[in-house]
Amino acid sequence: MTQNDTQSSVFKVTGDHLNRLLKSGDRHKYDYGHAIVVSGPPGQSGAARLAARGALRIGAGVVSVFCSEACKGENAARLDAIMVKTYREAQGFIDQLSTLKPSAICIGPNLGLDPENRQRLIDIVSLGVPLCLDADAITLVAQDPRPISAAMHPQVVMTPHEGELRRLIPKAFSQTTCRITLAQTAAQTLNCTVLFKGSDTIIARPNGDCTVVSSKPFAHAAWLATAGSGDVLSGMITGLLAKGFDAFDAAALGAHLHLHCAETIGPGLIAEDIPEALPAVLTRCLEMKNNLV
Structure with missing residues (x-):
């Protein structure tokens, strides 16, 4: 089967x-x-900070990094407008998260693959709050999709690259090479919106609806192949979810604006640059209205 x-x-x-x-x-x-990004362990919390900056720059009203007490210092030292909220290991993780009244949650960037994080992921999905799953969260789902898939809901976005998607739906990869079909299969299997990363980013809903965000019009899109770029994208999507966009539109619009940031920054782009490009990108978008590429 081919792409066509x-x-x-x-x-x-x-x-x-x-x-x-x-x-x-x-x-x-x-x-x-209120967008909340769940942080990884000490020494691995930078990915959460990148996602949080993406969420704040895209327009979420309030953004928090939710981390263990052990991570408080390193996050507080690097964040100003973004709040640092901590949880105590001995208390109920999900109860502490719920008290923050999140509008949307991002979990996965450098989260870690400990069994505790798997249970935290199941509990977060079960909250029914709009949610972006990335990186380690996707790997945790792939280890045993059944308990997490059972809790999935329409406002979940999952953002796999090809290797991660292959682990999620291995049988489908033996049956087709069509990236659109693979994204649709994953969305239907996992009962969530799937953003399949690539030069053509495919966004699919469980009902089969699908759209493509192509990098071809953007001369500098290849510079997004850098550490942390995907974390910023997940934060941007989470910020849009927090603002009230549905999962499908948040994923597609986030991917589109991500490419515009790359075009604005150009060669030499690193992940930290992407949120800082958003003011100029958003200004152009809002001025151009429906004429955006």
């Missing part, structure tokens, strides 16, 4: 998307949602 065997639409930014990116003077920060 399954039809999909090319993603287009609409006026509605752009209007919802705006902020209004008669609203306050909590109207734009």
Whole structure:
């Protein structure tokens, strides 16, 4: 089976998307949602900070990094507008997270693959809060998808690259090479929106709806192949979820804006640059309205 065997639409930014990116003077920060990024262990929390900056720059009203007490110092030393919220290992993780009233959660960047994190992931998915699963969270799902898939809901976005997707749906890879079909199969199997990373990023819903965000119009897209770039994308998606975008639109719009950031920065891009490019990208988007590439 080839890429052409399954039809999909090319993603287009609409006026509605752009209007919802705006902020209004008669609203306050909590109207734009509280995005929470779950941090990895000490010494591995940088990925969570990158995701958090992506969420804040995309327009979430409040962003927190949720970490163990042992990570508090390293996160607090590197963050200002982003809050650092801690949990105590001896107390209920999910109860402590719930008290923060998250509008959307990102979990996975450098999370770690300990059994405790697997249970935390199951508990977070079970909350029913809009959610972006990336990196180690995807690996944890792949180890045994059944308990997590049972708790999946329409507002979950999963962001695998090819190796991660292969671990999630290995049988499908033996039956087709069509990336669109693979993304659709994963979305249907896992009952969530799947963003399949690649030069053509495929976003699929469980019902089979599918759109493509292509890097081809962007001369500098290849510079996104750098450590931490995917963490920023996950944070951007989480910020859009916190603002009220549905999972499918948050994934597609996040991927599209991610490419525009790469084009703005150009050669030499590193992950830390991407959130800082968003003000210029968003300004151009909002000025151009429906004429965005």
